[in-house]
Amino acid sequence: MGEALGGLKRSMYCGEPRESDIGKKITLMGWVQRNRKLGGLDFIDLRDREGIMQLVFGEEINKDAFEKANTVKPEYCIAVTGEVVKREATNDKMPTGMVELKCDMIKILSESQTPPIYIKEGLDASEQVRLKNRYLDLRRPDMQKIFILRNKVTKVARDFLDNNGFLDIETPILTKSTPEGARDYLVPSRNYPGMFYALPQSPQIFKQLLMISGFDKYYQIAKCFRDEDLRANRQPEFTQIDLEMSFVEEEDVIEVNERLISTIFREVLGHEVKLPIARMTFKDAMEKYGSDKPDIRFGMEITDLSEEVKDIDFVVFKGALENGGSVRALCLKGGASMGRKDIDRLGEFVKTYKAKGLAYIQLKEEGIKSPIAKFLSEDDMTSIISKMSAETGDLILIVADKNSVVFQSLGALRMDLAKKFELIKDKSEFNFCWITEFPLFEYSEEEERYTACHHPFTAPMDEDLDMIETDPGKVRSKAYDLVLNGEELGGGSIRIHDMELQQRMFKALGFTEEEAWARFGFLLEAFKFGPPPHGGLAFGLDRIIMFIAGTDNIRDVIAFPKNQNAYCYLSEAPNIADEKQLEELGINIKVKEDK
Incomplete structure (x- = not known):
């Protein structure tokens, strides 16, 4: 049975006592990491979010406290008082390892059953077990460090933005569905039967309205929701550092965000980001790396061989x-030493990205080996090898197809090879890069129409305005992404603020x-009243934390x-709603039959 505090006040965290505190009488509270008996003494390691402190109990110190300490088990929640003393057997691996607490009082605040996971750093347990018992998983010191760090990142970001004139303004969570991109999460309305709110995929429209309202610098640590098929490091709800500015062009938005990221990495991690980024x-990113979020910590760039092979009578290249x-x-x-089976596996790998196959040339010591050698003259082979800057011992891997397939398959293959052959030598390196001049439109084969690459409010580049109606696939946008080590940290754009141009965009x-007014009418109505030029950016806060914390798992x-199926093992959500709730909302459930 747990004891009450009885007016007892914690005076320090467990990780704080140092040699300068020797002789002080203090009170600590936390959870028992372990309890061990040695030479008539009882030693308890007490843990809280700031660290671990060794407690010592003995009959000569206080008999009652010693006897009670003997009953304590791991994860009991306790409070103790005692004197900070010099530790006989010091431990220089612990910040508190030079001292211990000689305890004359202990209160068992609550007992604990044997926990289903072991509370320690580097826990080797299945993710399902960890998520099911998340409140215990979060007790682990390495997890607590991550969330202390997350708090520091958000504080640094808020301080920076506040110091640069940005106002923290909240935007609605219950809003209107404007489907364009991922699916919305819908929330039924009791007051308006048959109608639905949507949870925001981002605060996009509202932050643009705030610019029209005259708040020329807005920011928000914003919750966003997307009902999409989850991939690695995606969550149905995630957090953005969201900001918008008025009377700006691309350079202004990029400059302030470079300083924001630089400040975060310096203040939290002690890492200096070299500016300008x-x-x-x-176009260059796709042609060199096959990705709009290239990892440039290593070379192995994609090389265009189209000119070198244009006259070769090989049906795959010609087609x-x-x-x-x-x-x-x-x-x-x-790579020339790679065996046939391993090269065949690479061929199967690129097929998953819709490539029809993978040609190769091995530059072995004993000569050149290639399944396409019979189609190439000696000059053709020499030309290809020269263009690739290849030498004896190297392996050339070739894909021929439409550009989108070539870029995607070779971009993925490049990253796969980097992992297999450990081409990234310094995993702690932070290599930032801005990607600019994104296409404004992309063609959807499924919908048989052009869709917005970012969103319908992204401004086209001035010099491409004339192509919106005539050649939309070539129109570049005033959009920009900040990429770090092959991951998109954030992205944004200059927005359209001219009503006529916005209408042209919708038409394209x-x-x-x-339809445009039905979806975005409240924004278009606001555009009638002097909208300023504006633009912004949103960083994925969760991804920033991943990099700084050194984890590759967003969870x-x-x-x-x-989990990856958008299910919460802890709360068992989503779950069945009460019949009365459904009745109040006018909802009947239609169960899909398994095909």
Whole structure:
């Protein structure tokens, strides 16, 4: 049975006592890490969020406290008082390892059953077990460090933005569904039967309205919701550092966000981000790395071989080029020793990205080996090897197809090879890069229309305005993403603030005027009243924390995350609603039959 505090006050955290505190009488509270008996003494390691302190109990110190301490088990919650003394057997691996607490009083605040997971750093337990018992998982010191760090990141971000004139303004969570992109999470309304709110995928429209309202610098640590098929490091609800500015162009938004990221990494991690951050156009990123979020910590860039192979009578190359595609390749240094089975596996790998196959050239010591050698003259082979800057011992890997397939398959293959051959030498390196000039539109084969690459409010580049109606696929946008080590940290754009241009954008996206007003009418109405030029950016806070904490799992940095199927093992959500609730909302459940 647990004891009450009885007016007892904690005077320090367990991780705080030092040699300078010797002789002080203090009170500590926390959880028992372990209890061990040695030479007539009882030693307890007491843990809280700041660390561990060794407690010592003995009959000569206080008999009652000693006897009670003997009954204590791991994860009991206790309070103790005593004198800080010099530790006989010091432990320089612990911040508190030079001292211990000689205890004359102990209160058992609550007892604990044997926990289903062991409370320790580097726990080797299944993710399902950890998420089911998340409140215990979060007791572990390595998890608590992550959330202390997360708090520091948000504080640094808030302080920076406050010091730079940004106002923290909340926007609605219950809003209108404006489907364009991921699916919305819908919330039924009791007051308006048959109607629904949507949870925001981002505060996009509201932050633009705030610019029209005259709040020229807005920010928010914003919750966002997307009902999409989850991939690695995606969550149905996530957090953004969201900001918007008026009377700005791209350079202004990029400059303030570079300083924000630089401040976060310096203040939290002691890492100096070199400013200005390097930039790369979307076109260059795709052609060199096959990705709009390239990892540039290593080389092995994609090389275009289209010119070198244009006259070769090989049906795969000819077909790709005749259909407007290309022939491109990677050169894996030292890869010529790879066996046939391993190369075949690479061929299967690129097929998952819709490539039809993978040609290769091995530059072995004993000569060149390649299944396409019979189609190439000696000059052709020499030309390809020269263009690839390949040497004896290297492996050339070639894909021929339409550009989107070539880029995607070689980009993924590049990252796969980097992992297999450990091409990233310094895993602690932070390599930032801005990607600019994204396409404004992308063509959806499924919908047979152009869709917005970012969102319908992204401004086109001034020099491409004339192509919106005539050649939308070539229109570049005033959009920018900040990439770190192959992950998108954040992205944004300059927004359209001209009503006529916004209407042209909607028309290019296939919306009639009526459809545009039905979806975005309240924003378009506001555009009638002097909207300022504006733009912004949103950083993925969870991803920033992942990098700073050194974890590759987004669920490690969210206190109560869902699994990859958007299910919460802890609360068992989603779950069945009460019949009365459904009746009040006018909802009948139609169960889908399994096909």
